[in-house]
Amino acid sequence: MALSADLIGRIQQLAQQQETVHAALGERALDDHAIGRQLALRRKLERHDFSRLDDVCLGHNLRHALPLDARRHYTRLPKDFLAGDFASLPERAVYLLLNNDIGKLLPQYLALVEQRPASLFVVWDWDSQHWLQMSGMLAAHSDFYLPSTSENLYTLSHFSPHLLGPVPVAVNQWSRAFIVEHMDKLLAARSDAPFGPHVRYDSFARRNRALSTLNKSFPGIAFADHGYQAKSELDNLLDWAGHKTHWIVPVLGGVPIRVFNCLLTGGIPVLPSFYRQMPEVMSLGDSPVWYDVFDLVEPGAVQQQASARFDAAGPVGVAARVGQALRTAHVDTRCETVLRAVEDAVRCIVSGDRTVPARYLMNPAADRVA
Numbered sequence: 001m002a003l004s005a006d007l008i009g010r011i012q013q014l015a016q017q018q019e020t021v022h023a024a025l026g027e028r029a030l031d032d033h034a035i036g037r038q039l040a041l042r043r044k045l046e047r048h049d050f051s052r053l054d055d056v057c058l059g060h061n062l063r064h065a066l067p068l069d070a071r072r073h074y075t076r077l078p079k080d081f082l083a084g085d086f087a088s089l090p091e092r093a094v095y096l097l098l099n100n101d102i103g104k105l106l107p108q109y110l111a112l113v114e115q116r117p118a119s120l121f122v123v124w125d126w127d128s129q130h131w132l133q134m135s136g137m138l139a140a141h142s143d144f145y146l147p148s149t150s151e152n153l154y155t156l157s158h159f160s161p162h163l164l165g166p167v168p169v170a171v172n173q174w175s176r177a178f179i180v181e182h183m184d185k186l187l188a189a190r191s192d193a194p195f196g197p198h199v200r201y202d203s204f205a206r207r208n209r210a211l212s213t214l215n216k217s218f219p220g221i222a223f224a225d226h227g228y229q230a231k232s233e234l235d236n237l238l239d240w241a242g243h244k245t246h247w248i249v250p251v252l253g254g255v256p257i258r259v260f261n262c263l264l265t266g267g268i269p270v271l272p273s274f275y276r277q278m279p280e281v282m283s284l285g286d287s288p289v290w291y292d293v294f295d296l297v298e299p300g301a302v303q304q305q306a307s308a309r310f311d312a313a314g315p316v317g318v319a320a321r322v323g324q325a326l327r328t329a330h331v332d333t334r335c336e337t338v339l340r341a342v343e344d345a346v347r348c349i350v351s352g353d354r355t356v357p358a359r360y361l362m363n364p365a366a367d368r369v370a
Contacts, residue, residue, distance in 0.1 A: 059101030129254035196221030266318035
């Protein structure tokens, strides 16, 4: 099949842009940065013992996390901790922060890092697939940096010689106890109509077209604002638990939090077919139903299959999906995965051991967080 001149031109344009990126990443200055960061962290670990991360300060977006390891203690920082006086923040601590805890307060975060040389800064980046400017800055100014997806790993490795993970995003809007308390809501009758409010991002035209196309068939799949943030935890839970299926249109190659929200509330996620090839989705098991580009135009068959999958397993399937998500995708488990990965990395740096095998962090091992 002959390719059109327009398509060939687009491929060449992307290839040229990639060559420009690779040339920038090949500059010696980035080697000097990596060596400097390695030496700085080595000196920090020689002066301060971080072999056990027992006391951890969590950013506001991790406020529902509870330690799964009895030796750990979490201090939950207020939402505006970067906007105020740093005097109330400990001089020596482990800070575990999301990119969303920093956001527009990036200059203040950089100032905190500068003023707390005895602290260990761990950044877990939930938008590493598309917010490259923020991701590069956070990777360059943290002791350990963990992206949430394998996309952009090579690029981001140039800004952090201590890149761990990836560790996927986690369900963080409901505590484990809240889910268990409202299990009856998750087992109640549900609508056959799919759920799918998505925030519109003007930078991603293809995603916006996909959502607009699906909306013609399913009104519940639509653009939405951040109004859910003003709802109560219970109201948000009821929104998710009111539907059997959830269509998900991601931003680039990341696995968004709505995938895990869907599973934790017992639903069936309907995901793009290219996800099948991504290591990020290996932990999802056989729950998802997959759609292709053509299915956006005629989504009825895929929707019927997704509803049938929900109905076939019934309440038992709901309970199984909720239980699996609590074990592997809740913020409690993910935080423990992050902290253990950092402890492993600290031991390797301190001991100089380069023989430790790689550990896959996409699907946390249950026996490590029992």
